[in-house]
Amino acid sequence: MKILVIEDDCTTRDFVAKGLQEHGYSVDQAEDGKKGLMMALSCEYQLVILDRMLPYLDGMKVLSAIKATETQTPVLILSALDSVEDRVDGLQAGSDDYLIKPFALAELLARVDIIIRRTHRTATAENVLIYDCLKLDLRAHRVLCHNQELALQPKEFQLIQYFIEHAEQVVSRMRLFEAIWSYHFDPKTNVIDVHVANLRRKLEDAGCNELLHTVRGAGYVLRR
Structure with missing residues (x-):
């Protein structure tokens, strides 16, 4: 999953990019609106994280141009403009979410996951x-x-539902403990390893070979 971060403040941009990368995403960065729009229109991204106040081209104009394309790439606005009117303007202009600075990285990651899960989950019918x-x-x-x-x-x-919903993202053991077992701490057991090993064996026995991978020191990933 690839995300584009368009943010002129280098400290914020690097902080967001590092957090997303540690969360398993591939990240590109742009420091102004003009460059960001060019990148957004020339490459396929699963999400654009966009500041409103940008040099050369205002963030709202970047948002409008992205939403005018056929791909309709989802956009999360990240802005210090925090009035109700500012947020309403951003959402009505087509942004998929609006997060106010300063922000907690955990909240940003949660919102990113929700947007991508909502807009990019492959389905042929409801609930499939x-x-x-x-x-x-x-x-x-x-x-x-x-x-x-x-x-x-x-x-x-x-587990397989979670892996499919987060396909091609590296999922940490802690995320699995929280999502599947509702633990908000590491219980220091091998329960995840056992379940993943059993799941991998059943997939391989059915002919779905080399789909579920272990990423040493990071977690697991479902990918071709």
């Missing part, structure tokens, strides 16, 4: 998720690999 050879039906609670149903335990089903 698809990634490569995998098809997950939330309503029927079934997972198919090459049209072969997998016999998954409840936590394994939750």
